[in-house]
Amino acid sequence: MSGNAHLSPIGIIGGTALAELAGLEQAQQMHPETGFGAPSGPLVSGRFAGRDVTFLMRHGRGHAIPPHAINYRANIQALADAGVKQVIAIAAVGGIHPDMPAGSLVIPDQIIDYSWGRAHSFWEGDGAMLHVDFTQPYSESLRRSLIDAAQTLDLPVVDRGVHGVTQGPRLETAAEVDRMERDGCDIVGMTGMPEASLAREAGLEYACCAVVVNQAAGRGEAAIHAEIEHTLADGMRRVAKLLERVLGTL
Numbered sequence: 001m002s003g004n005a006h007l008s009p010i011g012i013i014g015g016t017a018l019a020e021l022a023g024l025e026q027a028q029q030m031h032p033e034t035g036f037g038a039p040s041g042p043l044v045s046g047r048f049a050g051r052d053v054t055f056l057m058r059h060g061r062g063h064a065i066p067p068h069a070i071n072y073r074a075n076i077q078a079l080a081d082a083g084v085k086q087v088i089a090i091a092a093v094g095g096i097h098p099d100m101p102a103g104s105l106v107i108p109d110q111i112i113d114y115s116w117g118r119a120h121s122f123w124e125g126d127g128a129m130l131h132v133d134f135t136q137p138y139s140e141s142l143r144r145s146l147i148d149a150a151q152t153l154d155l156p157v158v159d160r161g162v163h164g165v166t167q168g169p170r171l172e173t174a175a176e177v178d179r180m181e182r183d184g185c186d187i188v189g190m191t192g193m194p195e196a197s198l199a200r201e202a203g204l205e206y207a208c209c210a211v212v213v214n215q216a217a218g219r220g221e222a223a224i225h226a227e228i229e230h231t232l233a234d235g236m237r238r239v240a241k242l243l244e245r246v247l248g249t250l
């Protein structure tokens, strides 16, 4: 066993803003089944930046699974079964707050859940009632690690933000985003929940690194596809650098 190989693997959930983890060494694929079904795709385990990492693509191969159809329970259960204790989730989002324009990296600290109809709990009434504390939905220590790692890289990140999670797959109306802004949302995505609360139910530390790829509906000019693609590609490069740096500190 070398170095910190005895530590539990870090789970990384890649989304639209991180479709693969380039540089994952000795990668091995696992195809687990869980009591909740199969996760979105294989768990890819390997070494990255000196740590054991287990990587899962939230939307599956070829981005085939839309936000409302993701089996969030199977994804979180499969990571927990693989021995993961800490999860860093990468997500593409729209920017609502003017300080979070396209291209920003945001480490959100709060969530408002507007999604519906998703299997959002491991508890199905067949055991002890489970009301997990979710006052602070993200792990503050994992958030701090991400923010500190960004600082050492001179990589600008917004160190807080309220992550509004909509059902999708359609984008929001301008009035919906107005309401979200009144509610206090800073960014809007479609996959942050129930991923975060399931991670809490499973006892995993969980934080999110959000890449703002467009301004939310009714905020400025609608971005054209080519611009979003460019922002996404650039965001992915910065996220990969951030992951490389933060993993060395966990």
Ligand code: HPA
Pocket (backbone or CB within 6 Å): 092, 093, 094, 095, 166, 171, 172, 188, 189, 190, 213, 214, 215, 216, 217
């Ligand atoms: N809304 C919801 N989800 C998103 C957006 C958006 O504007 N951009 C990227 N994911």
